[in-house]
Amino acid sequence: MTVQDVRAFNRFYTNVIGALDYSRQLYAPYTLTESRVLYELAHSPRTDAADLRTELSLDAGYLSRILNKFEQDGLIERTTSHRDPRRRRVTLTARGRETAALLAERADESVGALLATVPSADRPRLTEAMRTVRTLLSDGRPPRREDVLLREPGPGDLGWIVARNAALYAAEYGFNADYEALVARIVADFAEDHDPHLERVWIAELDGRPVGCVMCVRDDAPATARLRLLLVEPEARGLGIGDRLVSAVVDFARGVGYRDLVLWTNDVLTAARRVYQRHGFVLAAEKPHRSFGKDLNGQDWRLELTGTRE
Amino acid sequence: MTVQDVRAFNRFYTNVIGALDYSRQLYAPYTLTESRVLYELAHSPRTDAADLRTELSLDAGYLSRILNKFEQDGLIERTTSHRDPRRRRVTLTARGRETAALLAERADESVGALLATVPSADRPRLTEAMRTVRTLLSDGRPPRREDVLLREPGPGDLGWIVARNAALYAAEYGFNADYEALVARIVADFAEDHDPHLERVWIAELDGRPVGCVMCVRDDAPATARLRLLLVEPEARGLGIGDRLVSAVVDFARGVGYRDLVLWTNDVLTAARRVYQRHGFVLAAEKPHRSFGKDLNGQDWRLELTGTRE
């Protein structure tokens, strides 16, 4: 049950945060909340009090008192905001920046001590996992299209294509190991020998991790390109990534002078089919076959690249 | 910088925990700390006050007062411990269990509301990431040899072999994409056609995720097997995984009747070489070559499988 997992994590992490502050000297002579305010100020030095309130969800009176203290200690200066005299603009003084840096340093030390218990080989996994938790929980903001980036494959990405194709089709359609063999063959052929001007692979990246791919290779027929291995991870669907990948292939194929673009798929892959249709592919042939441990309907689709460009 | 990542995560998660408690009704009529005590009691019903103190690191006086309140409310009963009359044994009453259940239910709801913002496709990633953070930070208990399991590859594992070989050798030795092509070729050949009685792949699994692999295939020479693609993830090194993988290959090859086991490696892979030596492999030939964008010394190693079995 996911809720229980999350609650267990909350209990655990409450202890972690508590343990970091064990000596009770971390924030002296300020409190955790004061130190959060100071941090916020140090990282966006020209802020209105109202922004601090919403950002840290503090009580207005509480914040006002905290800022009083900071002003007495010479950490900040308060002026009224230009565009709204009710608002107070808060700016850090040099002394305030010093203090913020001091607190940051202490926090660094404390966290460093915690991190020292983690083998350095594991640290990338730790930061990766923390980033995952953050992005998934951060107000559930759904990723936007602009967060997705298309790029060329780097080390390991071709293997990733094989792994994710095999795992996803096994999970979603029950394909057996033959499918992984097919994909591995396609990828190996590409990796071993391809003309970078006429053949290419794109990786769709979201928050630094691959979430989709597509390949464009020469076909046997003259002046014909073949689109292969279109894939979008379930968690990244609905962002138009499939469309962008297909567009990339179409544009590329047209740009380097192919006259036709073909692809082979199966009718069970309905989402993919709609993407192809949107880009103007038409069904050229359909044939039942038994592959990957399933009875399937193979489909050949074709898009003429000459003619009217929309 | 990892420390900064962790601190960012701490700030973030402080907000998450704060937000969960937003309505301020979560624990009413008790406080967070009281509710933690109640939780602890509900999950180990027969506890001494001293245990609670150490477990939750509470002030003795504070805990005493909390227990007073609980006793007045009829949630607990206090008796003196048998083995030490100074200690107080605390047991939940039926009413105490009810209250604990009620609080747990409210917390579940609150967490459930948070989780509702996470698309269900992402939830496995969330719990996985949380588990990773917990296991890495919780006392850094190093994994033990018994936690590692050798198994046959499942869907996606062959692709994983390609991906991790390529990524690791690129990171550790600067190999270029040619190496990924070579691995992809080897894996594709295996996936497409292999004799399961004479050729096999092993995946080493730690806590449910792959951390190592090795392959055994027929060689061109008669009655000769070839060991390929031995790999152990950095974070799983030092657990004897390499030895276990090589042992698996040696035992398998000997068991199915091969007379020789050969392998090709490069002298920069010193850790792997030591593994091979431990298993009795001897260096048969060495030859410089330029591959994968590097000048390397290729080595052929050989182990006779007939003769004295140790």
Place this chain on the structure above:
DNA sequence: GCGATATCTCTGACTGAGTCAAGCATTCGG
């Protein structure tokens, strides 16, 4: 067995982080 010391618990006294409500100044919507 006895004294010195440590441990467990409880209570009184206190601190101070955070909340609530009222009031003043200003902007916004009509």
Place this chain on the structure above:
DNA sequence: CCGAATGCTTGACTCAGTCAGAGATATCGC
């Protein structure tokens, strides 16, 4: 121009959590 809303401040308060002392009992050295 008026009522409502927003931003900030201050006074008054609550109550979570800390600290110190005291009583009871265990443990250790002798």
